[in-house]
Amino acid sequence: MGAESPTRKVPKMIWLRLLLVTLVLGMIGAGIVLGPQPREVGPELPVAGEGPYLICPGAVAGGGFMGRLGLFAEDPAPGRLTVVSPGGASATIQPAGLGGAIASIGDLAELGATPLYVEASGQIAAATFAGAADAASLVGCVRGSPGPIAALGVATFGNESASLHLVNPFAHDATLRLELVSELGTDTPSDLESFRLPAATHLEIGLGQLLTGREAVSIEVEALTGLVAMSVVRAAATDVAAVEAVPGSLEWHIPIFAEAQTGQLHIRSLSDVVGDYRVDRIDQSGTLEGVAEATLNPGEQVVLSLADLGAAQGGLAVVGTEPLVTALVIEDGNRRAAANGGVLASRWVVPVSSTGLEGQNHIWIFNPGDAPLVAGFARLDGAAPGTSLEVAPGATVDVPFGDIGGGGMLVESDGLMVVFYGVVSGDAIGLSVAATLG
Amino acid sequence: MAAVVLFTDGMNLSETLSALSRQVYKPDSVLVVGGGEAGERIARDQGHAFASSISRILETLPEGSSYVWLVHGDTQPRPDALSSLVTETIRNDASVSGSKVLVTGEDDRLDSVGSATDAFGEPYSGLDPGELDLEQYDVVREVAFVSPVSMLVRKDLLRGLRGLDPTVPPLAGGLDLYQRARLAGGKVIVVPSSEVFHADGCPADRRGWRQMAGRQRAMLIAYRPVTLAWVLPVGLLGGIADAVGQIFLGRLGPLLDYVRSWLWNLAMLPGTVVARRGLNRIRRTGDEELFRFQVGGSVRLRETGAELGERLSRALVDGENTSLSERARVVWRRPSVLMGLAALVILLIATRAIWLGGVPQTGFSLIPGDDPLATLGSYAGGWNGSGLGSPNPPPPVAALGAAATLVLGGRAGLAAALLTFAALVLGFAGLVRLTRRAGAGLAAGYVAGAVYLGGAAALALFGAGQWPLLIAAGPLPWALDPIIASQPSGRRRTMGTWARGGLAAGFAAAAYPPLLAVIGIGGVLWGILTRRIRSLVTTIPVVILGGVGIAPWVVGGELMALLEAAPVPEIRPTWLWPVSIALAMATATLSFDRVRLTGVAWGGLLAGGGWLLGLIPVVPPGVGLAGLLLASLGAGLLASMLTEVREGRARRPIATVALALLLTPVAITVGQGRAGLPADAWSQRLAFAGAISESADPGRVLILGRLGELPGGSRLAGDVAYRVVDGEQATLEQAYLPGPRVGDVALESAVANLAGATSLRPGAELARFGISWVLVLEGTTALNDALSSQVDLFPRLVDPDSQVLENVSAVGRAVADDGRSWIWTNGAYEGTPASGRVRLADNADPGWGPDWMAVDWANSVAATEGRAVFRADPAVQTAAIVSVAALFVMILGSWWGRSRPPARSPR
DSSP states (O other): OOOOOTTOSSOSSHHHHHHHHHHHHHHHHHHHHHOSOOOOOOSOOOOOOOOSEEEETTOEEBTTBEEEEEEEESSOSOEEEEESSTTOOEEEEOOBTTTEEEEEGGGTOOOEEOOEEEEOSSSEEEEEEEEETTEEEEEEOBOOBOSOEEEEEEOOSTTOEEEEEEEEOSSSOEEEEEEEEETTEEOOOGGGSEEEEOTTEEEEEESTTTSOSOSOEEEEEEEEESOBEEEEEEEOSSOEEEEEOEEOEEEEEEEOOGGGTTOEEEEEEOOSSOEEEEEEEEETTEEEEEEEEEEEOTTOEEEEEHHHHTOSSSEEEEEEEEEEEEEEEEEETTEEEEEEOBOOEEEEEEOOOOOOSSSEEEEEEEOOSSSOEEEEEEETTOOSOOEEEEEOTTOEEEEEEOOOOSSOEEEEEEEEEEEEEEEEETTEEEEEEOEEOO | OEEEEEOOTTOOHHHHHHHHHTOSSOOSEEEEEOSHHHHHHHHHHTTOEEESSGGGHHHHSOTTOSEEEEEETTEEEOTTHHHHHHHHHHHTTOSEEEEEEEETTOTTBEEESOBEEOTTSOEEOOOOTTOBOSSTTOOOEEOSBOOTTEEEEEHHHHHHTTSSOTTSOHHHHHHHHHHHHHHTTOOEEEEEEEEEEEOTTOGGGOOSHHHHHHHHHHHHHHSOHHHHHHHHHHHHHHHHHHHHHHHHTTOOHHHHHHHHHHHHHHHTHHHHHHHHHHHHHHOOSOTHHHHTTBOSSOHHHHHHHHHHHHHHHHHHSTTOOOOHHHHHHHGGGSHHHHHHHHHHHHHHHHTHHHHHHOSOOBTTBOOOOSOHHHHHHHHTTSOBOSTTOBSSOOOHHHHHHHHHHHHTTTOHHHHHHHHHHHHHHHHHHHHHHHHHHTTOOHHHHHHHHHHHHHSHHHHHHHHTTOHHHHHHHTTHHHHHHHHHSOOOSSHHHHHHHHHHHHHHHHHHHHHOTTHHHHHHHHHHHHHHHHTOHHHHHHHHHHHHHHHHHTHHHHHHOOHHHHHTSSOOOOOSSTTHHHHHHHHHHHHHHTTOOHHHHHHHHHHHHHHHHHHHHTTOTTSOHHHHHHHHHHHHHHHHHHHHHHTTOOOOTTHHHHHHHHHHHHHHHHHHHHHHTSTTOOOOOSTTTTHHHHHHOOSSSOOEEEEEEOTTSSSSOOEEETTEEEEEEETTSOOGGGSSOOOOOHHHHHHHHHHHHHHHTOOSOHHHHHHTTTEEEEEEETTOGGGHHHHHTOSSEEEETTOTTEEEEEETTOOOSEEETTSOEEEEETTEEEOOOOSSEEEEOSOOOTTEESSOEEETTEEEEEOTTSEEEEOOOHHHHHHHHHHHHHHHHHHHHHHHTOOOOSOOOOO
C-alpha cells in the first residue's frame, strides 16, 4: 500500500487518474468562473426625507406676551405640540376644515421665549404670533437644519435690544458655529464662535451686552453636528420684530407695500466664496434691473434703504451668484418688523390669521411676473367660501381682513407669486413671509 | 505462635491447613475464622479452634502465643514461610511482616512483594503485570503495605490495636492495620524469603465498593485533621475524576461504587470517630511516618489515564491490538500517543485565547444563555424567543449549548469553551482515523487534522464566526468513519456501527443540521468510488439516526431560515484554494496505488465539490457552508496523501508546494489562538442595556450595521443589516433568526421609517416591538441623517465605536393595560395579575394564552393569571422525547455493539 515503485514511469489506471484530475479541475474551473456569490442586498431603504414636523423658534408665551401657533396640516390626523425642553409639555392639536388649527402657546407653558415643535401628518406649515399691547411679531416655523442658516435685521443701538434663540429639540446634541456680522464687519463674540447645544434644549442669548451700538446685525449659524433652528428678536421701545433663520438661496422676492416703504433691505452672503448680488425693482411699469448691485464677500452683509432703491410699490427681486439671505426690515417710529424674502410659488399658506389684537390682518401678494394672475383665498377652517382677485404684473396687492379666528388662509394662483402676511395694530406691526406648499 | 486462617466460601481450606501442618516452624495453634458452618466443620474435623468472625480472634487465641500469623484460606505457604517470617520479624524488630506472594499454579509469577500506597490508600506495587519472580525484590525492607494473604503480627500490638477492623474486607483491613501499627510506632516489613502461593482471583481480594470504602475508612482513621483537610477534598475530586474517566472507558460501576463507598463511610462515621480516638491514645508518630512509604499522586487516576491513553491510541490506530499488559508501561512511549500529545498541545496553543478570555462572541459564535432550561423548553416546542419570536424551535445548536451549560451548572462560557475544545480534539482525532482508513500513515493523519481544522476553508468558515460549524467539525469525521470503515461482521457489530455513526451524525447535525446532507453526499461518494454497496447501505441508517437525534428541529424547525442565515464566506486569497487543490490533486492522483487513490479521489472531490457548492448561486448559502466544511475535510485528506508522495522528480516538489499552501493558513489559525474564530466583538457590547436600564428587563436592542457585523443572523434593509437582540447579551439561542413572520414585516417597515425619518419619534414606533435600545454600528452612514432629526432616541456615550441610543419612549416587551411591564423569564412573561389584558410584543401566534387574541402583529392575552405562557407544540414535544430516547439508544447501541478488544486483566 505504499508509494509505487520509482522505476514505474506511467502509473496504472492512467485514464482513470486523468479522468479524476479532470473532474476535480473542472470543479475548480467552474468555481473560478462562478466566483463568489453576489453580496445580498435588502429592499431599498428610503433616504431620510423631510419628516412631518416643524420647529417654532420664535414662539413666545408669558412675560406680557400672548402667543399663538397657527398650523396647516394636509392630513387631518391629530398633531402634537411639544415645548422644547427635557420632558417638555405636550398637547395635541387637531386640524380642521382644510387642515387649519390654532393653539394658544400659553396653555402649554409660559416661559417667555417658549420654543416648541409641532408634529403633524402630510404637508405642514406653521407660524407663531406673539402679541402684547403695542407689540406684535410673526415668526415662521422651520425644519431643523445643519446650516448654514442666517437671520438678519437686528440692532443694538440706542434703545434697541436683540436676542438670539437657538433651538435643538432633537435627541442629539448639536455643535454650533456662529458668525455675527454687523456694520463693523465680522463681529462674533469669542464665546459664541463655537459651542454645544445639548439635546432637547433652547438657548437664548442676549446680544445687547455682547454687541452694543450696532445698527444692523446678522447671525449665521452652522451645526457641525446635529441640527438647529434659530430666530432673532429685535425689540424697540414698544414693538418687537422677530424673524426665523433660513438657508440661502440665489433669488429672493420681496413685496413693497405701504407699511414697508420706510423699511430696509438686508442682504447677507451665506457663501464661502465671493459673489455678486443685484437688486431689481419690479412694478407695474416693468422691471428695472440693477437698482443696486455689488460684490459680496463671504459673510458680508449690506443694508439698503427701500427709499434709496426707489421702491414705493410692486416689489424687489434680489439675485445672487452665490447663496444669499435677504430680509425686509421695517423701522417706523416705534414700529419694528422683519420678514425674510420669499421664493416664487403658486401655493401659499398663511398659518396665522387670528391674532386676537385690535387691528387689521393683511395678506400681501406680489406678482413679479409679466402676466396677470388670479389668486384664490380660502379659509383653512372652511368656514366661508373662497374668494379670488387678480394681481397685475409687477403689482403687490394688499388684502386686509379682520380676525377670522380658527386657522389661517390658503392662497393659490395660476402663476408664481410671493405672499407676505402681517398684522398691523396701532404702533405694533408683525410681518412674515407665508409658507409655500409644494 | 498462633496461626489464624481467614476462610470464606470458595476457598480450598483443607490444602491450606495441610500446608500449615508442613511448616518447619509449626504454629502452636491454628484458628479458623469465618466461613460459617463449613468453616466450623472443617476446623472441628481437623482439630482446630474456630471463630465466627475476625472480631473474635483476640478472645479466641491461646494466651501463650507472642505472634499471630494471619493467612488466607486459599494460601499454600512454603514449609519455611513461617520460620522466615518469624526470624526476620525478630531480627528487624518489626511489628508486622508479610510474605512474598506468588500466584498459585504459576510458580514464578509475582503477586505481591510489599508495596507503597498513595495518600488515599491505594496500593502501588510497581510490579509489571505478569512480572516473574527472579528474586529481584528479595530484600527485607519497610513498606506501607504487605499482602494480608500472609502476614505475621505481634500479638500485643494486635491487641493494642484492637485487632483487624471487622467491618471492612481483608485488603482494606490490612491497610488499616498497617497504618495504625506504624502510627503506634511499629514497623511493617516484607520478608521475601517467606514465600506463599495464593490463588488468583481470591474472593477476598476482589475490588468493589467495600474495598474502596475500607480504604477511605482507613484514611479517615489514620490521618490527623490537618492531613485530612487536604487529603479529603483532593481525594474526592480525584475519585470523581477517576469515575468520570471510567465512564469514558464504558464502566459506570466505579462511579456507583464511589458514591456507595462514601455513603457507607457517612453511615459509619460514629464508629470511625471512636476508632480515631482509640488510635490517638496509642499514637507515637505523626502522619509523616506514613508519607515516607507513599507515592505521589493518585494510583487510580494514573491507571485510568493509562487505560484511556491506550484506548485513544487504539482509536487512532485501529487494529493495533496491543494488550493491556503492556499499556501502562509503553502507552506513553508510542509514537501515536506522543504525536497525539503534541497535537493536543498545538490545539491548546490554537485555543489559548479561548481559555484566557472565553469563546469570542462574534457572528454565530455566541455563548448559551443563562437559562438553559428555558432554551431546552423552547427547543422542545416552546416559544422561540429569537428576534420577535416564533413557535418554531431554534436550531439544535441552541439545545446543544443549553445542555452543556446545564451539565456545567450554568457556566455558559465554560460550556462554550469546552464544546469548542472537545470539537477540535474530536475532529482532529476523527480525521486522523479517517485518513488511516483511507490508507495514509499516522503522521499524515496529523497533517490532515491540521488542515481540516485550520486550513484555508476552515479559516474562512470559522473566521466568519461560524462557530456551529466548528462544533460540527468534531463529530463529522466520526459520522463518516463507519461509512468508510471495513464493514463489520455480525449483526451486533453492524448495529453498533450504525449507532456510533448515527450518534456522531446526530451531534454534527445538532451543531449544523445541513451537515446531514453532506454526510449523505460523502457516504454516497465513497460508496461509488469504492464500489461498496455496504457503504451506501450504512450511509442511510447513519443519516436517518442523525436526523432522529435532532427530531424536534426536523419536525418543527425552519430549514430555509437556517440555510439563508448567513452568506458563504470567501476563501482568501481567492487563488489559494483552487491552486492548492489543483496542485494537490495533480500530484497525488499520479502518485499512489489503487487503495490510496480512492482516498485521493474522495478527498479531491470533496475539496473541489464542497467549495463549488458554496459558489453556485441557486444553492442556499447554508448548504454552501456545509459544503465548505466538507471541502476542508477533503483538503485534509489530500494533504495527508501529499505527505506520502515519495517519488518523482517533479511530483515531490509540487507536492511540497501544495502541502505548504494547504498548511500555511494553519499557522495563522494557531497563531491567532482563537481556533480560527474572529476576534471578540459582542461579549460586553450590549452590557450597557442592563447597566443603564432602570427596569428589571433591559428590553430588546435593535442593532443596525453592515452585513456580517451583527451577532448571529440579520435581515437587510438596503445595505443595512438589522436585528433585535433580547437583553444585554446576544446568546446562542438567539443566533439564528426564525423565518419572517407578521411582526418581522412590521419591523422591516419600522426600520424603513427610521431610515426615512418619516416620524420625529421613531422610538415610539420601535417601542411597540419592545425595543428599548438602538445600537448603530460604525460605518452605518445610511441612518445618520435620520437619526439626527428625531426626539426620542437619545444617544448614550457608552460605546466608542458605535452609537448607542436609548429609546425614551420604550415601554418593555410586554405591557399590561394598567401600564405595568411584564418580564420575560423562564420562557414566559410574568407580571402583576390584573383584570385587563397584556400586550406581548412577539409575533402573533394563537399558542399564547390565556385568552389569546391578535393585536396587529402582536399578541394580547388576559392579565388575570399574572403569567402569559406559550402552549408547546405537542408534535415537537413528542419529537423531543423521541430524540432523547434515540440518543440514549444510540449510546447504548454503540456500547453494546462496540468492537471488543481482547480480554484485559481486571483492574
